[in-house]
Amino acid sequence: MDTTQRTDQQRSADRRRRELLEAADRVVLRDGPQASMNAIAAEAGITKPILYRHFGDKGGLYAALAKRHTDALLDSLRAALDAPADRRERVESTLDTYLAAIEARPQVYRFLMHPAEGSAGGDQGFDVGKHSAPLLRRMGEELAQVIEERVDLGPGSQQLARVWGHGIVGMMHAAGDWWLGERPCSRAELVRSLADLLWGRLAAAGDRMGGPGF
Amino acid sequence: MDTTQRTDQQRSADRRRRELLEAADRVVLRDGPQASMNAIAAEAGITKPILYRHFGDKGGLYAALAKRHTDALLDSLRAALDAPADRRERVESTLDTYLAAIEARPQVYRFLMHPAEGSAGGDQGFDVGKHSAPLLRRMGEELAQVIEERVDLGPGSQQLARVWGHGIVGMMHAAGDWWLGERPCSRAELVRSLADLLWGRLAAAGDRMGGPGF
DNA sequence: AGACTCGGGTTACCGCTAGTAACATCGCAT
DNA sequence: ATGCGATGTTACTAGCGGTAACCCGAGTCT
Structure with missing residues (x-):
């Protein structure tokens, strides 16, 4: 048959x-x-x-490879993000999940973030996939969706949620990348610092000297 | 002589x-x-x-090339960051300066963000964390310094400032990258949304439905 | 049986890249 | 004139991504 x-x-x-x-x-x-x-x-x-x-071609292989890891990581992130806990706790848990993942397998992380640009060789002509790491985009979009679903942002919420989604993911990524290289503090401290930033501690802090602020 | x-x-x-x-x-x-x-x-x-x-080698050329643009961009960012205005205004102005730069010359921006990855053959020694775009690292460090100088963060301020510096820069970068690709809103709106995020609107917003949070 | 397609596999090659060795040449101080 | 050092070129290596051409064993049709 x-x-x-x-x-x-x-x-x-x-x-x-x-x-x-x-x-x-x-x-x-x-x-x-x-x-x-x-x-x-x-x-x-x-x-x-x-x-x-x-x-x-090479891009195809790398895309397939990246999809596997990306899907796996996104699954664990979704789990942390959807847990039945209050918002701050969920945020911290998600941050920690991401950081634990990149800490556990930095090679994978590095590969996911810089997949294209295959060094030398005849990859001239067309760049397979976008130049930017698709993982970041996907995380940003997913986070945006969750924010829009679960947080009340008033009018213009959809657009605001997307900006925030990508922004928060970028914050997590950049801080994680830097932290992974320098290891200036424990993971828990990093998570806390980032959550504090998101929780408005920057706005709440006072100016240091009698500078140009009010 | x-x-x-x-x-x-x-x-x-x-x-x-x-x-x-x-x-x-x-x-x-x-x-x-x-x-x-x-x-x-x-x-x-x-x-x-x-x-x-x-x-x-190619890396050297690219590094020299990147340094020029990076220095130029950092100069304008510093100007915006050091302006005599209150904090929120400075933050918005800096965000806008960065976004205006990447909007005006996206090719330069793309190059700065994905410069390395060169090196065919011989060298296989690379450390995770070092290869990331140096522009992001430098911006993060500079911002960290400004934060620590001008914002009163209490104990542990230095470390907190560094985390925030890299985190905020990453937020700006990722949101800018996404915005540059999709253009979902005006630059001013993006700036405002990001500043709102930094100003704690996420923490202040209420939950949407009677979900697990309170 | 015998020809015949067809999927999985290999060899040998192309055009390109980064990087280098060896050779040529000009300006200049002694 | 002569040596010397910087500037420049040709011609090459080694390795990359990607492909054409061939090869072979298993199943199928007549």
Whole structure:
């Protein structure tokens, strides 16, 4: 029958695809985003053209790889964000989830944030995917949705929620990136500091000297 | 005499260097960060090895190029940040300065945010955290310094200021990047929304439905 | 049986890149 | 004139992403 045959083939293809993705994962984890198609193929025990048959081009492979990790991370973030707790607690928990993830697997994190720009080689012509990390965009959009659903922002709430979504995600990301490099404090302290920022402590603080402020 | 000779040579070398940088600038502005050394050399009317004599490698050239723009942008940001006005006004003005800059020359902005990733072959030694866009780091550090100088944050202020510096810069960056791509609102609205976020409107807003929060 | 397509696989190649070694050339101080 | 150092070029290496061409074993049709 056509269908069974087709499903068989598709199954086998999917299995191969998963195997290749796992091999690619290993190599990217080891070599960073500079991992070459040759190296990935070698790790998978096959040769380049097969990779290209499965993923089209390097961008395709990287996109597939990124989607896996992105989906996984977004799942845990959603869980933290949707927990039955008050807002501050949810915010802190979400921040901590994100930071714990990038702390646990910095290589993955680095790969997700700078996937394109594949160094040298013939990637001239068209940039696959956007230049910016899709993970940030997706997190921003999801957070925007949650904010709009759960926080009462008055008129213009939708637009405001989107700005805030992307802004808060960017804050988390930049602070996390810096923290991961310098480790100037514990994760819990970082989470608290960021939540304090979001909770308006900047606006509430007084000026230091009798400067130009009021 | 040694000194005069040296200064003469150095002057000429500096002039060349500046010419090369301007040529590189033109190419990068036209071709994006994918600009090749060959193309840059051609634009400057010379050949590759000269570029390498002046800048070491591609990373060196890009770093020099980035430093110029980064310095220029930081100067205008500092001006906005140090203006004699109250805090909210300064914050809005700084946000607006940044957003106006990336709006006016998006190519430069894209280049500054994704400069590195070069280096084919040999070097596989890279530390997580160091490779991120230096512009963000510098902005974060500068902002941290200003915050610590001018805002009274009580004990632990230095560390808190640094977290906030990087966090706020990241917020600005991510929101700006998203805004630049989608243009969902005017620049002024974006500035206002972000300032509102920093001013604690998130904490002040009520829950939408009778959800788990109180 | 025998020809025939077809999916998975490999070799060998293209055009491009970053980076370098070796050679040529000009200006200049002794 | 002669050596020297900076400036410049040609010609090359090594490696990349990506592709064309071939190859082979398994199932199918006649």
